[in-house]
Amino acid sequence: xxxxxxxxxxxxxxxxxxxxxxxxxxxxxxxxxxxxxxxxxxxxxxxxxxxxxxxxxxxxxxxxxxxxxxxxxxxxxxxxxxxxxxxxxxxxxxxxxxxx
Numbered sequence: 865x866x867x868x869x870x871x872x873x874x875x876x877x878x879x880x881x882x883x884x885x886x887x888x889x890x891x892x893x894x895x896x897x898x899x900x901x902x903x904x905x906x907x908x909x910x911x912x913x914x915x916x917x918x919x920x921x922x923x924x925x926x927x928x929x930x931x932x933x934x935x936x937x938x939x940x941x942x943x944x945x946x947x948x949x950x951x952x953x954x955x956x957x958x959x960x961x962x963x964x
Contacts, residue, residue, distance in 0.1 A: 869888065934946065
């Protein structure tokens with residue numbers, strides 16, 4: 865069973881898009897998520913698909929480094945796939961005082 869809460873973010877309270885759904889997941893799901901995350905991270909690091917430095921640099925530094933890698937790859941006529949993730953909603957400020 866999945867329980868969802870809606871937290872009001874900002875704006876007009878009658879507008880549905882101003883609410884963020886929050887899923888209350890079970891302890892099993894959280895533990896499973898941590899295990900999968902650790903396994904994926906280990907795999908990606910061991911197969912040199914990402915570097916450990918990826919977690920130490922600023923966003924600007926990472927972007928410049930990626931742009932350099934992409935440019936070299938395209939210049940050397942290698943196939944280049946780029947995947948973007950939008951984490952903007954993950955970092956919305958949430959007012960903890962109002963739960964609907």
